[in-house]
Amino acid sequence: MKKNRLTELLNIELPLIQAGMVWVSGAKLAAASSNAGCLGVIGAGSMQPDLLDYHIKKAKSLTDKPLAVNFPLLYSKIEEQIEVALKNNIQVFITSAGSPKKFTSLLKEKGKTVIHVTSTPELAKKCEDAGVDAVIVEGFEAGGHNGRDETTSLVLIPQCVEAVDIPIIAAGGFATGGSVLAGLALGAEGIQMGTRFLMTEESSAHKNYKELLAHAPHNATMLMMKNLVPVRLFKNKFYEEIKDLENNCASKDVLLQHLGKGRAKLGMLEGDLDNGELEVGQICSLIKTYPNVSDVVSEIQAEYQQARQRVLEEE
Numbered sequence: 001m002k003k004n005r006l007t008e009l010l011n012i013e014l015p016l017i018q019a020g021m022v023w024v025s026g027a028k029l030a031a032a033s034s035n036a037g038c039l040g041v042i043g044a045g046s047m048q049p050d051l052l053d054y055h056i057k058k059a060k061s062l063t064d065k066p067l068a069v070n071f072p073l074l075y076s077k078i079e080e081q082i083e084v085a086l087k088n089n090i091q092v093f094i095t096s097a098g099s100p101k102k103f104t105s106l107l108k109e110k111g112k113t114v115i116h117v118t119s120t121p122e123l124a125k126k127c128e129d130a131g132v133d134a135v136i137v138e139g140f141e142a143g144g145h146n147g148r149d150e151t152t153s154l155v156l157i158p159q160c161v162e163a164v165d166i167p168i169i170a171a172g173g174f175a176t177g178g179s180v181l182a183g184l185a186l187g188a189e190g191i192q193m194g195t196r197f198l199m200t201e202e203s204s205a206h207k208n209y210k211e212l213l214a215h216a217p218h219n220a221t222m223l224m225m226k227n228l229v230p231v232r233l234f235k236n237k238f239y240e241e242i243k244d245l246e247n248n249c250a251s252k253d254v255l256l257q258h259l260g261k262g263r264a265k266l267g268m269l270e271g272d273l274d275n276g277e278l279e280v281g282q283i284c285s286l287i288k289t290y291p292n293v294s295d296v297v298s299e300i301q302a303e304y305q306q307a308r309q310r311v312l313e314e315e
């Protein structure tokens with residue numbers, strides 16, 4: 001895979017980013033991903049500031065390569081989290097679920113690299129206007145919280161490439177070297193993968209969850225709670241309960257009450273596969289194993305070369 005504007009900006013060997021994920025991407029996963037040549041990302045969304053401090057320090061003790069932190073902006077202690085990352089000299093700040101204007105100027109004044117996550121070309125343009133260095137554009141296939149427009153990566157990438165001049169990082173549905181080639185061919189300069197890295201030895205997802213995903217059928221997920229906070233869920237008992245509530249036109253309050261607190265932690269970290277909220281991308285049905293990060297990245301590189309060769313042979 002060739003160097004490009006994004007690999008230069010982030011000082012990484014491969015145009016691959018391990019996604020920041022609540023309850024899944026702590027120090028071990030981020031450091032392993034950075035050591036494999038990708039950008040390793042700690043997911044701050046499920047961490048109190050002191051825990052984030054621990055994970056950044058731990059990751060830095062495991063790698064001397066670049067590391068980033070992902071900050072969903074809707075968390076109440078977001079200012080403290082940003083402060084912790086600044087104190088620990090994190091260079092790359094990835095913000096999501098909020099306005100790109102919120103922290104970009106402050107972080108740029110401090111010489112930091114800022115990336116914002118979006119799911120529409122209009123918002124990608126707003127990110128560029130706010131001064132971010134690159135945007136992550138998340139298609140409908142993606143795991144975790146999602147846009148409402150249902151625009152798939154195949155359509156969203158060229159839309160965003162047309163809308164902005166800064167580098168685009170494509171996310172949503174990427175797990176193989178062939179898909180990386182496709183994303184780059186459409187004009188993305190980097191590819192972010194969530195579900196693929198969730199399915200590794202180093203991720204903190206519970207073993208029960210990884211085993212469940214290793215046997216996922218082709219239609220394992222669905223985007224739910226579009227009127228509240230759209231999120232792609234694995235179809236378990238909790239999903240069925242949400243589906244019944246939505247089919248019966250439950251109010252936002254009723255949905256919120258059923259969601260309660262700690263459902264994602266219960267499912268993904270603690271392994272309660274019935275009552276937990278299991279966030280994952282559509283691509284989970286194609287991932288049957290959870291090896292270590294280094295093997296996953298080597299496999300993606302080999303698949304990328306094979307896919308490239310196939311295309312060249314056809315020319």
Ligand SMILES: Cc1cc2nc3c(=O)[nH]c(=O)nc-3n(C[C@H](O)[C@H](O)[C@H](O)COP(=O)(O)O)c2cc1C
Pocket residue numbers: 019020021022024043044045070071072095096097117138141142143144145171172173174192193194195196198268279280281282283
């Ligand atoms: C379990 C899980 C948790 C996630 N948590 C976050 C998060 O905290 N912040 C964020 O910006 N995106 C989050 N995402 C979205 C990922 O960063 C990434 O963009 C997405 O997984 C890409 O789609 P893929 O799963 O098809 O690779 C999460 C995704 C998953 C699967």
